[in-house]
Amino acid sequence: MKLTKQNLSEHLDQVYDTIIVGGGAGGLSAGLYLQRYLLSSLIIDKGKARSLWMQQLHNYLGLPPDTPGRNLLKQGKDHYLSLGGDFLGGYVEEIVDEGETFAVRVKVGRQDSIYPVLRSKYLIAASGIIDYLPSLEKMQNVYEYAGYNLHVCLICDGYEMVDQKVGVFGSSEAGLEVAFSLGWFTPYITLFTNELFEVSSQLRNKLKEHGYPLVEQPIKQFLGQNHQMTGVELADGSVIELEAGLISMGSQYHASYLEGINLERQGGNIVTDKMARTSHPRIFAIGDLKVGLNQIVIAAADGASAATQIWREIRRATGAKRWMENLKTSV
């Protein structure tokens, strides 16, 4: 059921089998599996899953290629609630490992916030990432196009950019390197630094070899209409026409609540085994937080793996039910 400030107090004495931090594709898939394993679960979601911004899921098997990300999330949430899962809108501030349980402190409500502590045996970190966007004077101008033809994921949207004039927007030299993968799909690539960093002569030469222009002036604004970006206006008023954009400025990891726990990492990502378990035996990490591809179908599969491993452990510790005569002797 949906938990609210009003009904939350009834759940404070409960120890859930699993608390899932994040209600995106990974967290919802884990929730479906856990509920179907008859385990109690609570999803705590701050809203704004990365897939919520995706206007069209082009590569998720079983859904038409124009399905908005929000439809998948809504279907998943309805399905999860129909199986009796608990769902709380809130921001997880901290988790404390109490040995047998985790204490999960949540901020609920933007105004008159309350800070309940909920408990579980296992934790699934499914809180994902969100892409850094270019910081312009009017951010609404960025939001107008991001997730439409101002893309953030080459794997997802390279195909949409075939032979288009594409602007690549980085916040570091490493970010600009994506141009050479994008160059599989289109040769018409212009790179923008937005005056955020210097470019080495090595990269300059490589760009020159490929014929990719480098623009180092600050960006004034994106141009376009109806969510279709058509170019960039620079500080000096000049305009560079584009048909699409690819933002490559890195991502913010939504996992500050894990800071008190020492998990094995690789770069910014959490290392997991094949069942999505981290280096902590009762913490699983799924989707974009962990090492691997940032794809919805992979997050969903991770959720299935993590839930199944948790079920196996609880099931084996509990043992099979015994048939006691008289409880049910005929159909």
Next chain:
Amino acid sequence: MKLTKQNLSEHLDQVYDTIIVGGGAGGLSAGLYLQRYLLSSLIIDKGKARSLWMQQLHNYLGLPPDTPGRNLLKQGKDHYLSLGGDFLGGYVEEIVDEGETFAVRVKVGRQDSIYPVLRSKYLIAASGIIDYLPSLEKMQNVYEYAGYNLHVCLICDGYEMVDQKVGVFGSSEAGLEVAFSLGWFTPYITLFTNELFEVSSQLRNKLKEHGYPLVEQPIKQFLGQNHQMTGVELADGSVIELEAGLISMGSQYHASYLEGINLERQGGNIVTDKMARTSHPRIFAIGDLKVGLNQIVIAAADGASAATQIWREIRRATGAKRWMENLKTSV
């Protein structure tokens, strides 16, 4: 496009980037990703994917829980064809590793069969498994209920059997062990050997402890109507009432075409790395053929991983396109 006996000859000189053996969830997902990476692909499908038999996909994120497996497969196939992927109905008999390419010999057509050889750089083995079913005099009697309430997958359908009287049908003592996992969902379990094997005293004692009856008479037929199995009639005419069944007789692996290639295996399953690559650098294995959970969402994720790894390798070998002036100077 759909390949047929008529138009097949045009494709015999082509070297596909990837041939995918199997058009189930894994193969179709791999195909979507490959096509969106601008790689050429051919799916060769013998029909009858395991998920085709599933009347309701209860745990696939994004689809309503009463979606038949065939709907997911149809959506995936339409999507794949819309991206320009090639699809051939046929049975892969043999693959030969020619060094840079694979030669894939296919039987096309049940009558007046032809045996074309198609070629690719990479191979994705996505041909899956199919469950062995009880062998009764009238097999139609088994097909009547299999995939409805005569289940083959505990992970998928345990939830459907909660507190039901369930028959477990094995072909070996190891198969019957599933009862103790099923015992998480329901205590009302009866085991059937169908006179196929002897049961050790150790297992007899364990069943007795749990109160699970063991039936060793041959099964005459399943009883029921409208695809709902309601019990089993034994050879002596006695009837055991049931509300559901779980078949645990092992699976046939559809991978005889790989026999000439020495892949690392674990039990019957192919060992793969995180990107679904086998011990052969140009062969990937996805879905039920490989080590791991037999779940549709996991097969679909495997397809994404395999396709992405193949793309990375081909892309890196090819390099990025260069912007040659005059080809396209303005939008």
